[in-house]
Amino acid sequence: MVLITTRFDTFLAILNTFDNNKLILLCYSCIIEVHVLNLNDETPSFTASLYNFTLRENNAKARPIGAVNATDPDGDQLTFAFQNDNQGILLMR
Secondary structure: OEEEEEOOOEEEEEEEEEOOOOOOOOEEEEEEEEEOOOOOOOOOEEOOOOOOOOOOOOOOOOOOOOOOOEEOOOOOOOOOOOOOOOOOOOOOO
């Protein structure tokens, strides 16, 4: 098998097959594409260990009070969720 090209998540190779005929050598080639699946072995992390936000008591509903940021070494899309927000007081966009 001959490696044609490689990217982080895909490998392309040429596979050759030959018959054992002694009079005429017949050969056929095909391209094999291998997709490498993400192992997802890295934990996402916030860019800060603590975020502080201040808002006035008469702050308008649905007005943003701050932003947080996180990254994932695997490059996966991140989803954020509040834990135990039974009252629906906090809203994420």
